[in-house]
Amino acid sequence: MSKPSIPQGTRDFDATVLRKRNYIFSAIKNVFEKYAFEPLETPAMENLDTLMGKYGEEGDRLIFKILNNGLSDPKNIDKAKIGFEKLLEGKSSNELTERALKYDLTIPFARYVAMNIGKLTFPYKRYQIQPVWRADRPQKGRYREFTQCDADIVGSHSLLIEVELANIYHEAFVQLGIKNYELKINSRKILSALAKLCGGADKMTDITVAIDKIDKIGIDKVKIELSERGLTQEQIDTVEKYLNISGSNDEKIAQAIALFGDSAEANRGLEEITNVVKKATDANITVDFSLARGLNYYTGIIFEAKAPAEVSIGSIGGGGRYDDLTSLFGVKESMPGVGISFGVDRIYDVMEELNLFPENIGKSVKAIFFNMGEQEANFSFGIMQQLRSKGIACELFYESAKISKQFSYAEKKNIEYAVIIGSKEIEQNYCQVKQLATGVQELVILDNLFDYLSTK
Template sequence: MAKPGLPQGTRDFASETVRKRAYIFNSIRNVFETYGFQPLETPAMENLETLMGKYGEEGDKLIFKILNNGLDNPAKHEAARNDLEKVLEGKSVKSFTERALRYDLTIPFARYIATNFGQLTMPFKRYQIQPVWRADRPQKGRYREFYQCDADVVGSKSLLIEAELANIYHSVFKQLRVPVEIKINSRKILGALAVVCGGPDKMMDITIAIDKLDKIGLDKVKEELADRGLNPEQVTIIERYLLISGSNTERLAELKALIGENDLGIHGIRELEFLLQFLPATVTDTLVTDFTLARGLNYYTGVIFEVKAIDVQIGSIGGGGRYDDLTGLFGVPNVPGVGISFGVDRIYDVLDELKLFPENVATGTKVLFFNMGEEEAKAAFSLMQTLREKGIAAEIYPDQVKFDKQFKYADKKDIPYAVIIGSEELANETCVVKSLKQGSQQILAHAGLVDFDWS
């Protein structure tokens, strides 16, 4: 029988990986808590109607739909066969599918706000660390099941919130020691570009094409814009826009010359200028105005973020932005919101590639008590429990086997200390503490184990 495999784009995580991921989660969680955010969790699945139509044309294609349970052999029925054909074409049919795995954490959060709006203290600040699923093509740094870590604030239009979120990005990646660029743009600027290129109705066509720039290059983007109905003059304007370069000040000056004559463009530019002038230099040194940044999701309305690791060939490791009427999709209009997300799986890959995980991050058990016989094991077990009560991770080898096998076990699990109690030590109420890293050892009284430095 062939060995069972995993669904494409998913992974198992061994203990070392789980501990490294926990290091990332805890680093992000600690910063969130420091900034006054409170935790929230939502279900793995949502009603399909909650998710569809919220992520743009491309995003909707990546939603994992769940077949209804309890189907009574639908192939028997002509109507059901027709419905099945529609499902296979990518359409939604309630007789087959009413639910889907969540695509991100933002739409479920908006649904939560709409459901509980009258009971929440505004502004409401929440963070959420849970897995999401996308039917994407798996590749390095891109998986079908992955974790997101989100921080969102609803109930305020103040740009101080964007400043706080930029600070959170800076604080987390400083703590993780990852050098990053925090790219910023505004959907208002993209809206102004659409106005310059013929009208607001062009915005989705423009943003969908621009969002692919890194993947397909400028020439292909121009081709796609033409295919979407933009004329050569309009494509030329967008090309000029995409080729804006220089320092943040120089880029904003070029942008003003190109689109700064309409109200939408003026407001978008002011948003970026506020962040660059308000935040301290330690943060603004990592901020880069990038007008090619589009964030191809329908719900963004203002400042948008994307974080890239410097000198690492991988996609974005964070992103987000303002979405001032997202809850309006669920019958609660005019609730401003803004949020950011961390891509934990990509952050893991970056830390791994740059060798930035702390040396002891994957260490679990600190002390292994060797099994030297029934009476010796009884004494070892009692001492082990004393260490555990003090918060020191300890275990005992379950079988009385040769030293070599017990040493190999400790080595494979990267356990730094061994405690050996033989017949002589048992009689003297002592034990041998051996540092498996340094090869040194010393004899301690049983009572001295608690005060020993196990670091």
């Protein structure tokens, strides 16, 4: 029998880890709620045609497809063979798979809006905290199953939305102690203008997919990839000039204006960036024209939140505007949208590495009642239930055992206090309370036990 294991790129979470993750969820959720977003959940799986073609060629490759039920049925063998042959050719096959695990929360959200457009009040503001799956190569900070925290608004063209989302990033990161984050900003309108400067709008995907990798592979390899994608040397030189824009935010914008000249599309993108940077004054915004976010659905401002430079984690969030996303699902009327996402798993790694979690976050049980015998345990159980009814988390050691064993159990669980009630204590209506971290032990009248524990 093989040793138990879990799929590569997935993890189990014990109590200590979950408390830290819930601390992150709670901080982000509180900010979402403060900005009037309401919660939503969608299924773990979506129909395959809901997801395919929405993320670009790179993203489509990372979608986890789910095999249809009943493929082992002899009647379905031939269909399955045909479906598998189609998959080998890089095509989708309804005979083999019709569903997939969701790749992100944005496309399922757009699908939800399209299905419920007559019921929702617009602008519709929702947040969503759920796991997503990607068939990626596992590495530090990159998992096949991970949790996203998204906030999206649909139904408004106002740039104040982008300003609010930048502020949400700032408030959440500061609340979590990640003060030296960097929020990069660019516009797909500028990238579209770059494609046209390089010969036409059909170059957009080739250029964005390549430059989206610049942090990982460097500019020289980006130029090689652009060449392999069919760009001429002159076009590659234009992209390189664009990527070499540097300086302060104002200096970068001035250089971009000079590069694009009278391009109306580029100027609109630059005006939008300038507007957001000026209004979101609290956020640590950096204009970064190399930011591409290689997802096809973005149409305007795009964001990427980067971890502090002292940790090698990279992106801890991202998003942008997708003004025509719901049209993919047959919505005829204009339904502009903007959204951001927090990468909770990477945020967790950042906080661990920088030691940002509160010291007492791993403590959930305030007190343990030692088992001093059957009669004493029954008496202690009644006292314990009174404390629980008033909000004090506590437990009773179930079995009668040596005191040393009970102390060892309490210390391993990081419990703060041990409450000892023997026959003498029952007769005289008091208990002994020992603070396990310091070893200090005190006599406490039972009627005062709640006040004693709640003030410590």
